Amino acid sequence: AQTVTQSQPEMSVQEAETVTLSCTYDTSESDYYLFWYKQPPSRQMILVIRQEAYKQQNATENRFSVNFQKAAKSFSLKISDSQLGDAAMYFCAYRSANFGNEKLTFGTGTRLTIIP
Amino acid sequence: ETGVTQTPRHLVMGMTNKKSLKCEQHLGHNAMYWYKQSAKKPLELMFVYSLEERVENNSVPSRFSPECPNSSHLFLHLHTLQPEDSALYLCASSQEPLYGDSDTQYFGPGTRLTVL
Numbered sequence: 001a002q003t004v005t006q007s008q009p010e011m012s013v014q015e016a017e018t019v020t021l022s023c024t025y026d027t028s029e030s031d032y033y034l035f036w037y038k039q040p041p042s043r044q045m046i047l048v049i050r051q052e053a054y055k056q057q058n059a060t061e062n063r064f065s066v067n068f069q070k071a072a073k074s075f076s077l078k079i080s081d082s083q084l085g086d087a088a089m090y091f092c093a094y095r096s097a098n099f100g101n102e103k104l105t106f107g108t109g110t111r112l113t114i115i116p
Numbered sequence: 117e118t119g120v121t122q123t124p125r126h127l128v129m130g131m132t133n134k135k136s137l138k139c140e141q142h143l144g145h146n147a148m149y150w151y152k153q154s155a156k157k158p159l160e161l162m163f164v165y166s167l168e169e170r171v172e173n174n175s176v177p178s179r180f181s182p183e184c185p186n187s188s189h190l191f192l193h194l195h196t197l198q199p200e201d202s203a204l205y206l207c208a209s210s211q212e213p214l215y216g217d218s219d220t221q222y223f224g225p226g227t228r229l230t231v232l
Contacts, residue, residue, distance in 0.1 A: 004158070035220065042225060043204060043225050044223060044224070045206060045208075045223035045226075046223075047220055047222065050220055091158075091159070103172065104149075104159070104161065104208075104221060105158070106158040106159040107158060108158050
């Protein structure tokens with residue numbers, strides 16, 4: 001079974017600075033997807049960024065980028081120029097690429113606080 | 117309304133009550149999911165419906181009964197719940213192709229359930 005570990009329950013960063021959230025996972029599969037979701041106080045789970053395991057290039061979405069290390073099974077999220085609106089719980093998630101296995105496996109989350 | 121909506125947003129019920137949670141997706145997706153989010157625990161997948169057929173049930177107690185009448189609507193019927201069932205219940209949807217890459221799951225805002 002796949003597992004996802006987020007070792008940082010809480011992180012804080014000064015506004016406009018850069019912060020990196022850690023995520024590691026365990027799987028025996030070679031093809032899969034990794035996601036970072038953001039859950040603000042409104043509770044809506046919002047997709048931040050997605051990475052296909054077969055792609056070596058790290059995904060980037062505006063101020064959000066990932067450092068995907070497949071061999072190390074590591075998938076960290078970097079937030080540049082942090083903004084107050086980035087304050088939220090951040091969840092790392094894994095999903096198999098095997099047909100019929102739609103299950104998302106989530107980590108326990110990292111609560112990010114932005115310091116004005 | 118756009119995206120994935122859930123009603124009610126908050127629900128308080130006694131252990132002998134019967135209630136239902138509703139989810140509706142406006143994205144044209146063909147797969148829908150129920151997740152349970154408890155404090156300090158990873159999100160737990162409860163049910164998956166793909167093309168209106170249940171494809172996964174992660175050993176959820178029978179006091180939770182899902183219903184998917186069509187590809188846009190998903191219900192979670194609740195009866196004789198326990199206090200430990202108090203949690204945030206999240207609905208998600210995705211577009212699952214018959215073959216090939218799977219797509220991202222998009223989440224609703226959740227229903228905060230409290231069982232007294």
